[in-house]
Amino acid sequence: MSAVLDVVSMTCLVAGAFLCLTAGLGLVRFPDVLSRMHAGTKPQVLGVLLVMVGAALRLQGWSNAWMLLLVAAFQMLTAPVSAHMISRVAYRRRHVRRDLLLVDEFGAAPAGDRLYVGDEPGDAPPEEPEIAIAEHVVDDRGPGDGAPRR
Amino acid sequence: MTVVSYVLYGLIGGGALLALVRLAMGPSLLDRVVATDTLLVIISAGLAVYAALERDPTVVPVLVVVSLLAFVGSVSIARYVGGMLRGSVTGDGSDLGLPVAAEEREARG
Structure with missing residues (x-):
């Protein structure tokens, strides 16, 4: 039972860590602020959820699990708010590659x-x-x- | 188990390094905000990975603080940039002396 839990939690941790690496790659390679945000928010929700599930399976005791659940819930609440504000200001400040856009309803x-x-x-x-x-x-x-x- | 821990720390360290590269390169303030946000998320993921690998729950309250700080920081800087644009007639701050966005220059050239 413990070995199965370890394997599941390690799988979750590796997947979350891989999402962290893809976020870094996307941040370096993508051309403008909005697409960099698209890459950077991958670990903010899915990556953090996977890592928290993995850590909660590894750590014994419900108090740790509740605190990790609090972190995950807080990330899911705050990530859309900050992403909305940053992208709104980035569009106003023209940090957008307009020649790469397919649809620009705001333009x-x-x-x-x-x-x-x-x-x-x-x-x-x-x-x-x-x-x-x-x-x-x-x-x-x-x-x-x-x-x-x- | 040690191989898995090397792989985990390698993946997270690589992501953090690439986010640091974007943080250093910029070119704009909002790029740096996005990079800082991602970097703090990667740091909290790294702390959680450490807690899971060592079965050490002492760093778990630090995770709550780090995720709070990431939100407050990015929202306050976004509001700061939005406040710089407040009196702008054209809407992008070019009439207030703010520099032209690097994306605009790349799109033209």
Whole structure:
């Protein structure tokens, strides 16, 4: 029984460590911030989960297992938040290889976005409500028309 | 078992070294934030691997602290860069004197 547990936990640990190596490779080789984030977040969820499962199988006692579970749950809660904020700022700051993009749904907006800066809370009201409403209702002005108003 | 431990430390050390290379090369602040985030995750994975191999649970509370610190650090730097762009008319900070992103230059040239 103990030998089986050891084999399972070692398999999980090797898989998680391999994901750490792939994250490093992707960080060095990928061309822009967004694709580097794509590579760097592989060990943040799956790698950490595998390593925590492996460690919890190896360590005896429920207290260690609960603490490792806390680490894994915290990673899964915080990784999307920080990834969203970093990628939002990276897009605004033009850290994107636009010639490599297949779809750029955000790029048709004139001169960035006037309504949201990207670091306000998610339920913040629009700073310029009349433009926000007008852009939803009237959409025939074309993308390059409206000059930025700030 | 020792072979497995060499393989594990080798994989994790290689990942950490490559993340350090990206941290040193940059070229932008956000690249370094992403590299630091990944490096802290790799460090916590390494601590957990050490705890598992040695059956030593004393480093387990350190894991909680490291994962907390990674989140707080990356979010605060992202908010800092977003605050630099706050008064920008063009939206990317080029009118505020911030340098052109390296990705833009590569896409053009």
